[in-house]
Amino acid sequence: QVQLVDSGGDLAQPGGSLRLSCAASGFAFSLYAMSWARQAPGKGLEWVSGITSDGSNTYYADSVKGRFTISRDNAKNTVYLQMNSLKPEDTAVYYCAAPSVPLATVQAMCVIQGYDYWGQGTQVTVSS
DSSP: OOEEEEEOOOEEOTTOOEEEEEEEESSOGGGSOEEEEEEOTTSOEEEEEEEOTTSSOEEEOTTTTTTEEEEEETTTTEEEEEEOSOOGGGOEEEEEEEOSSOOOSHHHHTSGGGOOEEOOOEEEEEOO
């Protein structure tokens, strides 16, 4: 069955960096777009970033554009989220996500509704 295992969350200072990883198994990873989403305390789930199946195109929410970088290694069935210039408002549980069918449009890729499988989440706390 599909399994997504998120890791890399930690406590970071404002301006610091973290790298999240998501190890995927149970499906043809290289054929599917992947995304990261986050849920801040008391708020709903927010789409953060997406990457096409071959890694050639990446997309970001305005709130993280220029600071976060998504990437993937299809040989390792792993997707990453490099987070730089962290802000306290980046504090959240971060989840990687996979769809159950290949996503046909950018619009479908950039919303949480496009995804059916979720990791267990990894906590990122940004505080001095």
